[in-house]
Amino acid sequence: MVNPVNETDPSQSFRSGFVAILGAPNAGKSTLLNRMLGQKISITSKKPQTTRNRILGVVHRAASQMVFLDTPGIHRARHPLNTRIVDAALATLSEADVVLLVADAQTPDGPSERLLLEKLSQQRLPVLLALNKIDLVQRPALLSQIEGWSGAFAFRAIVPISAKSGEQVNPLMDAMEATLPPGPPFFPPDSLTDLPTRFIAAEIVREKAFRLTGQEIPYALAVTIDSFKEEKKGALVRIHATIHVERDSQKGIVIGRQGAKLRQIGEAARKEIEALLGTGVFLKLFVRVQKNWTRDTRALRKFGY
Ligand SMILES: Nc1nc2c(ncn2[C@@H]2O[C@H](COP(=O)(O)OP(=O)(O)OP(=O)(O)O)[C@@H](O)[C@H]2O)c(=O)[nH]1
Ligand SMILES: [Mg+2]
Known part of the structure; x- marks a missing residue:
């Protein structure tokens, strides 16, 4: 077969790069990543500080490959768990070619947004702003916000x-594609993320526990996978996971009356992990108290923070 002569060389026009998704807690960063991927890999909830790690997701387009790095919400953190997590989020700037700043148009977070603009003005990466949740905002309010943001930074x-x-x-x-540098793809065509399945499974359990418990519990929660075994020639995956909390009272809340809350968390998580793996899943959850783990450097490291 003869190559058509007039066609432009695709290796010259293809663009690829890393996009750091940054923003205040609860702005909708993880929801946006999942939306762009067309698949859920990053957990979300209406409570701030849901994401705790850098979550990588690859979007494959005809003329580009965009590697997104979802990050924990940036805020002025004082608590040891939170300062580590915020530092990890800001560290993604060193890997990024482009920054996607996500802001909640309905409920702006002035202090966190000012902190972010301060950090972004200290470096030279191109920054795009996604003004999110426009389904909740009236047009005049949106227009005045756009004016405010465009005066604050050269997006x-x-x-x-x-x-x-x-x-x-x-x-x-x-718009993001247009800011990426020319270059070949970083990941093979079918890859979605670099995250191990075990990690995503642990995150799904954490999401359900986050969503199904009240105010203070989510921040004291961490999830580890104790074992993850394929059985019946891959038709069934048997998972044992532990939900760690800081106090006995929190353990009681996560377990619930006669174990009802834990069953609810387990049921919701199992269904989602089954969809993710495309197999049957047997999920057994344990709850363990690890006193004050959110302030303990060794425990933080053990839980991946
Ligand atoms: N109405 C509306 N809600 C949204 C939109 N985007 C996100 N949300 C909601 O906002 C909440 C926070 O979303 P997340 O994606 O978890 O936010 P995040 O920025 O990743 O939050 P952290 O990981 O905690 O920093 C969830 O309840 C989402 O459903 C949107 O466009 N419209
Ligand atoms: Mg998030």
Whole structure:
């Protein structure tokens, strides 16, 4: 077969790079990553400080490959767990070619946003702003916010979006693609993330525990996978996981009356892990008290923070 002569060389026009998704807690960063991927890899909840690690997701497009790094929400942290997590989020700047700043248009977080702009003005990466949750905001309020943001920083683009409905997310991706450097893809065509399945399974358990418990519990929670075994020629995966809390009272809340809460968490997590793996899952959950782990450097490291 003869190559057509007039076609431009695709290796010259292909773009690829790393995009750090940064923003205040609860802005919708993880919801947006999942939306762009068309698949859920990053857990979300209406409680701030849901994401605790750098979550990598790859978006494959005809003319580009965008490697997104979802990060924990940036805020002025004082607690040891939170300062470590915020530092990890800011460290992704050193890997990034482009920054995608996500801001909640309905409930702005002034102090965190000022801190972020301060950090971003200390380096030279191109920054795009996604003004999120426009499904909740009236147009005049949105316009005045756009004006405020464009006066505060020299963004490459400001795109109002709804990560939840997907509105305007494609134009946002077009704008990001245009800021990426030319270059070959970093990941093979079918790869979605570099995260081990065990990690995603632990995160799914943490999400369900986050969503199904009340105010103070989520922040005292960590999840580890104790064992992860394939059985029946891959048709069933048997998982043992432990939910760690800081106090006996929290253990009681996570377990619930006659174990009802823990069953609810386990049931919801099992269904989602089954969908992720495409197999049957047997999930057994344990709850363990590790006193004050969120202040203990060794425990933080053990839990991956
Ligand atoms: N109405 C509406 N809600 C949204 C939108 N995007 C995200 N949310 C909600 O906002 C909440 C926070 O979303 P997350 O994606 O967990 O936010 P995050 O920025 O990753 O939060 P952290 O990981 O805690 O920093 C969840 O309840 C989402 O469903 C949106 O476009 N519209
Ligand atoms: Mg998140």
